[in-house]
Amino acid sequence: MIKSKTKEVHCCDKCGKDEDYISSCDNCGAEYCWDHRKDNLISYPHSMYCSGSGDGSYCKKCVEKLTAAKDPRLLAYIAILDLRTEAEEAGKAFKKRVDAAEARIARYAKSR
Numbered sequence: 001m002i003k004s005k006t007k008e009v010h011c012c013d014k015c016g017k018d019e020d021y022i023s024s025c026d027n028c029g030a031e032y033c034w035d036h037r038k039d040n041l042i043s044y045p046h047s048m049y050c051s052g053s054g055d056g057s058y059c060k061k062c063v064e065k066l067t068a069a070k071d072p073r074l075l076a077y078i079a080i081l082d083l084r085t086e087a088e089e090a091g092k093a094f095k096k097r098v099d100a101a102e103a104r105i106a107r108y109a110k111s112r
């Protein structure tokens with residue numbers, strides 16, 4: 001039996017390709033395929049130590065617009081992102097001190 005049916009598919013707003021894995025902007029709903037997602041969407045993790053369900057995703061235009069409008073949801077995501085960056089930088093500074101301390105110990109260990 002042959003049946004013809006109409007099916008709705010999500011397509012990339014940039015190239016028009018329909019793909020199973022399409023990401024969209026949480027604000028305007030613009031959709032992007034895997035290839036165009038990197039250049040057009042910004043992802044915001046929902047937590048300090050993990051990401052996944054609950055993450056935010058905004059196109060660059062909306063980020064600009066919502067930042068100017070001080071959108072509380074986007075600001076909450078940005079707060080997490082800032083904390084992640086801060087933790088990463090603090091971690092790097094700490095690692096430097098650890099390396100320096102270990103280098104000092106290494107000097108004494110050699111002279112034994």
Ligand SMILES: [Zn+2]
Pocket residue numbers: 012013014015016017032033034035036
């Ligand atoms: Zn595309």
Ligand SMILES: [Zn+2]
Pocket residue numbers: 025026027028029030058059060061062063
């Ligand atoms: Zn958008």
